[in-house]
Amino acid sequence: MRSLFLTTRQFWPLDTGGKLRDFHLARQLAAHAQVTYVCFRDGNDTSPCPPDLAAPFARVIVLDRPPQYTKTTLVRGLLSRQPANVINYTTREMSNALRQLFNEQRFDTIQVENVFMSGYMQLLRDAPGHPRIITDWHNIESELMARYAAFIPNPAKRFYASETARRLRFAEADQIRLSDILLVTSSRERDALVKQGVHIPIHIVENGVDASQFENIEHRQDKASGKDNPNIIFVGSMDYHANVDAVLEFVTESWPTIRAAQPDLDLKIVGRRPPPSIQALASRPGVIVTGSIPDVRPFYRGAIASIVPLRIGGGTRLKILEAFAARTPVISTTLGAEGLAARHDEHLLIAETTSDFIAAITKLRTDAKKCTALINAGHSLVKSIYDWPVVGRDLGGIHNAARTSSRAA
Incomplete structure (x- = not known):
């Protein structure tokens, strides 16, 4: 089986949740198929794909990405049916590269990562041999944008975000219409889409974590007391608006x-x-802003807890899964843990208010038995459900079934 994996970004370095999902799903698929990985460059990063990461794939093709969210793109995002975040990734260069690729070889299946690549769906549908198209949504992006719009105080920005959410719903509907199978990260998302009347097969492929990467971390025996390591951490890409909102709100208010x-x-x-x-938050007492780091694992190792105070966002939370794998307790809002099979007081602690967070931190620092129970339950959950080999074991079967099936009318 030959499969094309089409996504918005290169996967190296593996420093964001989206890159991790792209890489690990493509790697799991490569166990069942010859995978050609096609993507845009990540900003100005001109580094080649490391050979060890490229090894599972038949080819890795990287195209330069045009400037994001230019004035022209933002205006087009209001005047056309396509939202700006789809226009951003719809380029002549990518279309030409795909046509050239289709002239060189035929594919049995194509996996398209998220709605932002929906501008190529008709081109993919018309590819020689009529490959089956599996669309993977990391989030329901229209839902995320609508949640974001609800939190924006600026009227002009709120209007633009609301219009973008509306256009994303159009793009999602168009992408579903041209797909054979849809992958989502949680049962909540699947149920919401079924309720909306989505008629193509929907499979749940959860987010995951490479648990083996966290197995050799040394764990301080006094993690529960926090005597040697009195810190909590927030881990996440700080160029993602939901993370910025969460951190600003938490540091300012709580x-x-x-x-x-x-x-x-x-x-x-x-x-x-x-x-x-x-960056300005580093001037506040007790706040440390690290910026980009080569390895997050030492920060998990030294932390009393990993906090996830998200107010907006969607999908499932890779950073919670990382913390579970690293045996670090998690304190999260309900929304922050949305989509995970994790339960309050069993796998993690849910906190919505400042007093909730204080109570949760205090419990972890003073109740060693509870701290250990949470650590063990979270780690067991990751190993049984969210380890990437477990998450990806059915992906090859989904592609094989799609390859041999007839396209729905």
Whole structure:
């Protein structure tokens, strides 16, 4: 079986949730098929794909990505049916590269990552040999954008976000119409789409974590007391608006009270590309902003807890899964853990308010038995459901079934 894997970005370095999902799903598919990986370059990163990461794939093709969210693109995002975040990734160069690829070889299946690549769906549908198309949604992007719009105080930005959400719904409907199978990350998303009347088969392929990468981390025996490591961490790409919103809200509204209650506690904000608003938080007592780092694992190792105070967003949370794999307790809002099979007080602690976070941190620092129980339950959950080999084991079967099936009318 020959499969094309088409996505918005290169997967190296493996430093974001989206890159991790792209790489691990493509690698799992490569166990069943010859996979050609086609993507855009990640900004100005001109580094070649590391040979060890490229090894599973027949080819890795990388195209330069045009500037994002230019004034022209933003205007087109209001005047056309396509939203700006689809226009961003719809280029003549990518279309030509795909046509050239189709002239060189035929594919049995094509996996398209997220709605942002929906501008190529008709081209893919018309490819020689009529390959079956499996679309993978990391999130229901229209839902995320609508949630984002609800939180924006600026009327002009709120209007633009609302219009973008509406256009994303059009793009999602068009992409579904031209797909044979849809993959989503949670049963909540599947049920929502079924309720909307989506008629093509929908499979749940959860987000995951490479648990083996966290197996050799040394674990401090006093993690529950926090005596040697009095810090909590937030881990996430800081060029993602939901993470920026979560951190700004948490540090502004909750952190002063938490630090006053526990003055020896620090907060480490760990993630690439922090904007000036996040960098400025380092001037506040107890707040450390790391910026881009080569390896997040030492930060998990030293933390009392990993916090996920998200107010907007969707999908499932790769960083919670990383924390579980690293045997680090998690404190999250309900939305932050949305889509995961994790339960409050069994796998993690749910906190919505400042007092909730203080209570949860205090419990982890003073109740060693509870801390250990949460660590063990979270780790067991990851190993049984969310380890990438477990998540991806059915992907080859989905592609094989699609290859041998007839296209639905």
